[in-house]
Amino acid sequence: MTLSKEFLQELEQAQLGNTNWEEYHQPIMPQEVVDLLEVKSGKVIVDATLGGGGHTELFLSLGAQVIGFDQDEEARVWAKQRLSHYGDKLTVVASNFAHIDEKLSELGVDSVDAIFADIGVSSHHLDADYRGMSFQRDGALDMRMNQTGQQISSEQTGKTAAEIIAQTDAETLSYWFKTYGEEPMAWRLAQRIVEAREHTEFKTTLQLAEFIKDQMPAKRLAMSRKHPATKVFQALRMVVNAELGVLEAFLPRAVSCLKVGGLVGVMSFHSLEDRQVKQFFKKKSQKMLDQPNWPAPRANPDYSLDVVTSKPVMAGEDEVANNPRSRSAKLRVARRAV
Ligand SMILES: C[S@@+](CC[C@H](N)C(=O)[O-])C[C@H]1O[C@@H](n2cnc3c(N)ncnc32)[C@H](O)[C@@H]1O
Structure with a gap:
């Protein structure tokens, strides 16, 4: 699926001129994400990290229906308002993505076509003094992505x-x-x-x-x-934000929410997170297991995924030049096999 020229132009202009976009995150590797997750009209996609809605907007613009999770109230309000013209094509869920399975079942959704997570903080989190994540602007030393005080994840x-x-x-x-x-x-x-x-x-x-x-x-x-x-x-x-703990909880639950043939994609910015995703995909994609003391290889009871990206996909030079944050992004995708 190729993104329209107009849409890519809009993205570029937004990157240059529109401060709202800059504040609230520019979608990283837009073409790679829609291609690898096979986004198209009629599909139901979970954006587990709605943020400024950059990726969600891509999915919506291609005719998909999106269920967007965010634990941050500001992100939810902003994205919902900015994308309100998509009406009921977008459902916004106030939750940590660690609870994806419960929340989808509360919505009456059994399974979805793809799940995408762009993990980490948004540039807005880093820039806004009152979020307490910036070492360049003074603010209370907070750093919680979920500032409501409600515990929306047992891991946090x-x-x-x-x-x-x-x-x-x-x-x-x-x-x-x-x-x-x-x-x-x-x-x-x-x-x-x-x-x-x-x-x-x-x-x-x-x-x-x-x-x-x-x-x-x-x-x-x-x-x-x-x-x-x-x-x-x-x-x-x-x-x-218990970032490694919530990722660990999220991965198996996300797979359980996919249709057979559905895709899960995780974009990470930290080597420990990327390793966690890589190891999870590896463990779930081995059909057979073997050990020296076993008489013969055995079927892996955990087999449930086929890895789509043998190596992590990374942003190209042009994107990195336009958006330095994309430099450290690593995208891995796997398909539910059974
Ligand atoms: C990097 S931004 C996502 C940007 C988005 N892809 C876009 O293009 O606008 C990450 C967002 O995910 C949210 N987030 C991070 N970890 C989360 C978690 N465990 N559960 C729910 N939301 C999370 C953050 O609050 C933030 O708004």
């Missing part, structure tokens, strides 16, 4: 980044900074934060960002083009 504690920083021991903080942020100074930063807590309460984004910067050796500050707090902020955001 509902705690803000400020609460997590105040309540977590140095070993755990260090583990998170290292594992989720790949921060080489994880232990030192965690220790310093715990020491500073004796007399300081970390309440705002700039306060924490400046504190982290102050701990960095001059050499690292001179060598890196990225803000020194980038890695710690990423790690905290992943913890606050």
Whole structure:
């Protein structure tokens, strides 16, 4: 399915001129997503991460019906209003995608043709000071994508980044900074934060960002083009929103919601998330299992998927030049086999 010239022009103009689009996310790899998910008129597609509705708009423009999930109220309100001219072709669901199966069954939907997730935060989350995710704009140290205070996922504690920083021991903080942020100074930063807590309460984004910067050796500050707090902020955001936990819950549930022959596509921005998707697809796509101590290979009771993308699909050079955020996106797609 080829996107119309007019639509691609609109996208390009939006990218250049329309701040709403910029704030609320530009769809990444639009052509690849619609091709690989075989989006066309009459299909029912779940967009598990509605965001600004960029991908959802593509699906709707091609005649599909879309059920869009988002745990963020701002995203839901914005996308619903922006796409209101599609009427009942779009259903918006207030939920973490970890509950996809329950929510679809509440809507009376047994199975769908495709499920797409573009995981992570939107550029709006990163830009808006009051979301507490930006180390460049001052705001309360929040970082929750779901700011309603309601627990809409059992995987998430509902705690803000400020609460997590105040309540977590140095070993755990260090583990998170290292594992989720790949921060080489994880232990030192965690220790310093715990020491500073004796007399300081970390309440705002700039306060924490400046504190982290102050701990960095001059050499690292001179060598890196990225803000020194980038890695710690990423790690905290992943913890606050339980990003790996909800992805783990989502994948098998998403497969259970697909028709046989239906497609699931996940676009991730972090190597741990991509690995999780890759391993899940691998485990579910092996028809036979074998072990040295078995007399013969056995059928895999978990076989349910065929992998469509043997390697992750990545944005082309032109897209990366226009939208730097697309650089780290990896898209994997699999088809429900049984
Ligand atoms: C990267 S943006 C999606 C942008 C969208 N594809 C577009 O083109 O406009 C991710 C969105 O997914 C939401 N989100 C992230 N993780 C989620 C989860 N586990 N459940 C529900 N929504 C989630 C975020 O709140 C955010 O609005």
